Amino acid sequence: MSDIKNNEDSFHKSRYAEILENTRSFIENYLQPNKNWDLGLSPKDRMIKLKYSDVNYREVSDHIKSLTYESFLKTPYWRAITSYKKYLAGFRCQVCNSSSGLNTHHRNYEIHGYEHAHLNELVVLCHECHNLFHARSIQTKNQSLTEFLFILLNLGLISLFFVFFS
Ligand SMILES: [Zn+2]
């Protein structure tokens, strides 16, 4: 075997070991319920760590999906994402502009485990609007109505819709 081939092999081995180690530490630091973030990090820095770490995201996602939803909500991962979304929304409900009882709602659960890469599939809602969204989606089970509501939401016309159709 040539030296070049040997060097290449050991390069791949050490890259593999490095990604493995980074993935282990990502899971250890960001996916343990109730673990705290380093207080020196801004919401944006936290998002950067979640989004651009040199890890195996498939493994990260599998780990997230293995958690109960309740545990997931307590992870530094989700807490960083939800605070960043609220910060981007100006700490207001994206439907009615209320500033109380804010939650980050999944428009689409298929992104579960990959939330960091799909921030646009998450929306900040107050408690009342959140209940309304869940009630509507259960009531209608109608994907096109939900999509229509999001178009209205994006146009800022959602309150009009509820005035006409309630
Ligand atoms: Zn609201």
Ligand SMILES: [Zn+2]
């Ligand atoms: Zn929700």
